[in-house]
Amino acid sequence: xxxxxxxxxxxxxxxxxxxxxxxxxxxxxxxxxxxxxxxxxxxxxxxxxxxxxxxxxxxxxxxxxxxxxxxxxxxxxxxxxxxxxxxxxxxxxxxxxxxxxxxxxxxxxxxxxxxxxxxxxxxxxxxxxxxxxxxxxxxxxxxxxxxxxxxxxxxxxxxxxxxxxxxxxxxxxxxx
Amino acid sequence: xxxxxxxxxxxxxxxxxxxxxxxxxxxxxxxxxxxxxxxxxxxxxxxxxxxxxxxxxxxxxxxxxxxxxxxxxxxxxxxxxxxxxxxxxxxxxxxxxxxxxxxxxxxxxxxxxxxxxxxxxxxxxxxxxxxxxxxxxxxxxxxxxxxxxxxxxxxxxxxxxxxxxxxxxxxxxxxxxxxxxxxxxxxxxxxxxxxxxxxxxxxxxxxxxxxxxxxxxxxxxxxxxxxxxxxxxxxxx
Numbered sequence: 001x002x003x004x005x006x007x008x009x010x011x012x013x014x015x016x017x018x019x020x021x022x023x024x025x026x027x028x029x030x031x032x033x034x035x036x037x038x039x040x041x042x043x044x045x046x047x048x049x050x051x052x053x054x055x056x057x058x059x060x061x062x063x064x065x066x067x068x069x070x071x072x073x074x075x076x077x078x079x080x081x082x083x084x085x086x087x088x089x090x091x092x093x094x095x096x097x098x099x100x101x102x103x104x105x106x107x108x109x110x111x112x113x114x115x116x117x118x119x120x121x122x123x124x125x126x127x128x129x130x131x132x133x134x135x136x137x138x139x140x141x142x143x144x145x146x147x148x149x150x151x152x153x154x155x156x157x158x159x160x161x162x163x164x165x166x167x168x169x170x171x172x173x174x175x176x
Numbered sequence: 177x178x179x180x181x182x183x184x185x186x187x188x189x190x191x192x193x194x195x196x197x198x199x200x201x202x203x204x205x206x207x208x209x210x211x212x213x214x215x216x217x218x219x220x221x222x223x224x225x226x227x228x229x230x231x232x233x234x235x236x237x238x239x240x241x242x243x244x245x246x247x248x249x250x251x252x253x254x255x256x257x258x259x260x261x262x263x264x265x266x267x268x269x270x271x272x273x274x275x276x277x278x279x280x281x282x283x284x285x286x287x288x289x290x291x292x293x294x295x296x297x298x299x300x301x302x303x304x305x306x307x308x309x310x311x312x313x314x315x316x317x318x319x320x321x322x323x324x325x326x327x328x329x330x331x332x333x334x335x336x337x338x339x340x341x342x343x344x345x346x347x348x349x350x351x352x353x354x355x356x357x358x359x360x361x362x363x364x365x366x367x368x369x370x371x372x373x374x375x376x377x378x379x380x381x382x383x384x385x386x387x388x389x390x391x392x393x394x395x396x397x398x399x400x401x402x403x404x405x406x407x408x409x410x411x412x413x
Contacts, residue, residue: 085279088300089271090307092279098309130307135300143300147279173299175271175290176278 004162005053008040008083009073011066012093012131013059017084018042020148021056024155031155034162050076054161056083056144056154060093061137065125074138079161082134083154085147085175092147093131101127142166145175185251193246200228200241203254210254211263211295213288214329215242216379216399218406219338224329226266227292230254238262260296267293268301273352274308275324276382282395283383289327290382306352313358315365318388319377321356326384328354332376335402339409344370356384378402 010018018041022028038052039045048069055077061067074080085091096104105119105127134140144157153171160167180195186208193202198221203210213225223240230241231253238259241252253259270276270289278284310323333345333356344367348357358364377385378398386395 082300089277090305091277094305094307095275095277095280097307132305133300136304140300145299169297171299172294173297174278174294175276176281176284176287 003034003036005038005049005051006035006158007038007048007052007055007073007077008042009048009055009057009059009069010041011057011059011070011087012062013084013086014092015041015058016148017056017058017087020146020151021083021154023151025151027151027155027159031159031162035158048072048076052077054079054081054158056081057087057134058083060086060090060131061128061134062093062131063125063127067128067137070134070138079141079166080134080138081157082140082143084149085145086131087134088143088145089175090131090133097130097132101129144171145173147176182246182248182250184246184249187252187254195246197246198242199230199239199244199246199250199252202246203241203252208254210241211292212242213292213327213381214331216331216335217403219331219334219379219402222330222334225270225327227263229259229262231256231259264296264298267296267298268303270327271301272303272305274306274310274326277324280392281325281383282386282390282392283325283397284393286393286396287383288381308352313364314388315363316367316370316372316388317365318372319364319374320386320388321358321364322384322386323355324384325382326356327382328356329381330356331379331381332356332385335375335379339402339406340371340373340375342369342371342373345376375402375405 008018037043038049055073057080061070082088086093109119110117144153156171182193182195184191184193184202186203191202191206200210200215210228210230212228215221215228221242223243226240228241229238232239233251278290313321330347333347336345337343344358346357348355348361359367359369377387379402380397383395
């Protein structure tokens with residue numbers, strides 16, 4: 001049987017959703033036999049591959065780099081899933097949204113810093129005005145809210161997809 | 177004089193009700209579920225959240241079950257595709273209007289807004305988030321008011337007026353600018369009419385009103401205490 005190509009992406013989030021993904025205990029063994037994890041923080045691949053079946057994206061869209069990544073991911077993925085509250089609602093990263101970016105960076109890197117009081121610009125992507133959910137940038141096929149989404153739900157969704165079932169409803173959902 | 181007995185139908189089932197009851201009261205008395213958010217047993221119903229909308233045969237208009245009195249022969253539908261659609265939109269609009277960051281809320285796991293969304297299977301909203309800049313009033317020695325989490329259900333306004341008789345809370349402004357205010361838009365800690373009873377905190381369905389000193393998921397509200405207080409005091413509503 002051909003293995004299903006699964007990728008994960010980490011945007012503006014805390015990686016808690018990825019922790020939850022790993023937290024599915026023994027279920028991960030049987031799942032690993034049916035999927036190929038082709039990209040993400042848990043594997044080594046440098047470039048997002050073509051023709052990925054399912055991509056789970058954690059985190060809000062916060063920077064221009066996030067937008068570019070997400071657009072590439074969308075082009076190369078059949079089914080894109082917003083994984084967790086940051087990807088679905090903006091959540092904690094969006095708590096900065098009412099503060100102008102300049103003011104925010106000044107407060108953290110200058111006023112709030114003990115030493116090296118300078119706003120970093122080299123090698124870091126420029127922030128967007130606001131951190132916003134994925135679906136405001138690309139078409140999202142499915143949303144799994146939660147902070148993080150329970151491991152059981154993530155496991156159920158992936159194994160359903162592996163078995164060729166795409167269910168819209170029926171999974172327990174909860175914000176937060 | 178005993179109240180007149182009326183017979184109505186809820187979802188096709190014949191039900192005996194009493195004159196003066198609202199659709200919601202008649203439904204509850206007969207074990208029929210209608211989702212609610214701003215309603216709290218014992219407080220004057222206001223129809224703020226629009227979740228208890230029902231269909232009434234003979235008209236296309238939807239009615240709020242909490243404020244609509246029953247009439248003899250009335251036939252009410254509590255569940256339909258149209259109602260689910262409209263209720264969902266009402267809930268989604270509540271989520272986008274303010275900053276309900278459930279993950280870092282004292283009421284996470286015990287919030288009526290959050291649990292209704294789960295019950296309705298809401299995994300995302302269709303509207304753009306508003307992300308407004310809203311304040312948090314920490315001036316009261318024991319309690320916190322977080323406007324980010326307020327859904328303007330006015331339970332606090334009503335419990336303070338109906339039950340405590342202190343009339344601390346009011347609504348100010350209109351539409352999306354509406355806010356809960358204490359006294360004449362003063363800081364809660366400066367309010368001279370507040371008795372520090374905490375009934376507003378217990379009545380609040382979300383984390384908008386909370387006790388100080390609680391971390392995420394720790395705030396437990398006792399809305400049942402409010403309802404039983406009303407019952408024991410025989411407050412007429």
